[in-house]
Amino acid sequence: MSGIIHFNLFEMNCVGHIQHGLWTHPANNRHRYTDLDYWTDLAKLLERGLFDAVFLADVVGAYDRFRGGPETAIREAVQIPANDPLLVVPAMAAVTRHLGFAVTFSTTYEPPFAHARRMSTLDHLTKGRVAWNVVTSYLRSAARNFGLDDEIEHDRRYEIAEEYLEVLYKLWEGSWEDGAVLRDRDRHVYTDPAKVHPIDHVGKHFRVAGPHLSEPSPQRTPVIYQAGNSERGKEFAARHAEAVFTGAFSLEAVREDIADTRRRAAAYGRNPEHITFFPSASVIVARTQFEVDAKLADLQRHIRPEGFLAQRGSGIDLAAYDPGELIDDIVARGGDFTERAIRPLAGRGLRVRDVLDSVGRVGQGGPFFVAGTPERVADEIERWADETGATGFNLMQYLSPGTAEDFIELVVPELQRRGRYRTSYEDSTLRERLLGPGVHRLPATHPGAAHRRQP
Template sequence: MTDLERRIIHFNLFEMNCVGHIQHGLWTHPENNRHRYTDIDYWTDLATLLERGLFDAVFLADVVGLYDRYRGGPETAVREAVQVPANDPLLVVPAMAAVTRHLGFAVTFSTTYEPPFAHARRMSTLDHLTKGRVAWNVVTSYLRSAARNFGLDDEIEHDLRYEIAEEYLEVLYKLWEGSWEDGAVIRDVEARVYADPAKVHAIDHVGKHFRVAGPHLSEPSPQRTPVLYQAGNSERGRDFAARHAEAVFTGAPSLEALREEIADLKRRAAAFGRDPDHVKVFPGASVIVAPTQAEADAKVADLQRHISPEGFLAQRGSGIDLAAYDPDEAIDDIVARGGDFTERAIRPLVGRGLTVRDVLASVGRVGQGGPLFVAGTPERVADEIERWADETGAAGFNLMQYLSPGTAEDFIELVVPELQRRGRYRTSYDDSTLRERLLGRGVHRLPDTHPGAAFRRGPKAHESD
């Protein structure tokens, strides 16, 4: 068996604390339990299932505004439950952590609208409570309605959001990595010294966007800085990911595009002085599996009956209101004249010779939402997963849910054993932090080549400490 064949393929489950996440309309399916998202048992049951299936983590998306550009308002999104109503993703993590020992938790939080000091404490708290199993999906937020929810007239310009994010992370690195030295916590009962004041430092950050005195209120957690996820696809976003991210969630439209995107990210990481292997890429994957191909095809047909094209248009309408354009107009022509697109909506559509009519006809098909879609037997699904991982260099995949928990249950019962048989999926957990699971045993802190490591104080704490 070659090294390539032995390489473990990692899996996260892509979730959101809401009724309708990414497969719009399927909240109406009789076997779907998404309406239970407000029930803590929904989350603890899901966590227990994923740990039984040896998943790396549950990846929790989030938005802080409504999709309100399609047909000129939020009515479609509200009616179709397009990521609304939605609750806070961070608050379900302690409940899930309490019923698991190994499952990781990647939570989405924006750098644009809330100041960094309180977020630093929240993430340190979660890292303590999970014993080093937490990650932060760093986003800058792109919805106009989100900006208005936080007192602004309109969304902040794209590159300025990334400028803010850069300083936001600088503040957090100072708090997480530099405010408390290694050895600051003594817990000397006889001397009545819990922590050495000489090793706890104010950060006194004064920048263009933030002023933060410090020190950090939390003592160092197992990972100090949580594992950093990112999903930016613009030039600025890719540079940001290459500089900071340890895991990148992407949605490249084809195997060839994914291969090039991964190679590009690793080239950029190397240019920033990082080890390219410390940037792991996770494309989305949509999997429908059954013991036979006929049964898998029947599942696809059943799901298709519940899909809501209007729901998909409402979400995509966050950047392009397709209902407002001539159906025969070319997407590339709309972009060229400065049509109302966000980069997120543009990327999968540009350069493919599509008209508005083409896009409308494709909306709402089972299988959209990730570059990898496969419906079939466990053997066929495993073949495609291996092919995409091996031909692109992807570290693993974010599994999209059609039915909750049915999608995860099918994957765990049918695909996981087949991947294990091939030596491509773990057969047990070890006692490690989430970062160690991604980067290797002993790497529970940011690696020395990561920019956050430069903010450590005192004797340098190396990645293997």
């Protein structure tokens, strides 16, 4: 296989995103996340590096299961403090022409009508460079922040998400016909009322009259990102997603996840090639192996295992267990284990010390990690893309902006020499960049397209 490999920079509007403890590194600028210049400078850097997009994660609660409360997360800046990801997009869009923006927003706690207008507004302001990362929010504290006693059960959250997207498709695709906006100054008619329709949605979870308040934006529906790893999440991705952030933890597992999602998408009548897959990628690169080793050692001094344990949200402190105890035995005894934490480690023969060593080591947190020279990094990127079927990667930040700067200076030229990285942007929407010229709206086989009004 060959072809252009897509890249997002995986970011979050906070101090500590994925690599916990590194906010203390003197070369890290993450403490500047409240400074608008931090975001505009980052956007200009990524556009110079010809990135596809910046992918902004988000949470709406604190990690409070570890050691019985949020104190570790608060002390270690584990995604708290965190600001709204949507609000930095217009500023980044104003200083770029091509960079895309994938923003995370939950379907579980806020109603769909207002979110439809937010995303249409962003799609207008960016001239069609916006994606929405659909999440259902798994944190117990998030539920309590929005007035609930506890989390909504997992599959019910996806049931809500299905109806949420149905409402949004009706608003984005069906409420305003093509040609509704006339801007006829002579007749004093901006919009033809006969071509703007209420949606009159009445469902199990939502009642929305409409019409949509925003006129059609360049993409109408933003590019749909999704990152669910459960059975229900995979079905949701196969039905709706145009880009999938796959969370499997080995090359073989990533390959199977991608093949499985494509099979499911085909069963829904979709074109499987209309889904772009982005495994996470952790890259440390330098011109020589000596410099690489020095960077690794330098980063390792700042890594904080407590931050990783708090984010994994297991509700237990592994450091309090016998280092030689098997994870399988801990899981077998039961307790409050989340899908994202300890239970996925069962069946691997791991002991407590293995997990503690892993979370305290640079490079944990995703399936793809490579530290090396530009040639070695490019070799591994090509191998993973070709052997898994991945069409791109989400590049994790260790130091901001140092990680992106190193990648752009050293890896991008090497991939360009191999014909695997673009050498310029085409004028396009984000969807066209992923699916091809002219595909600025949802493909006809996507379920959202069924809500379009036929002339």
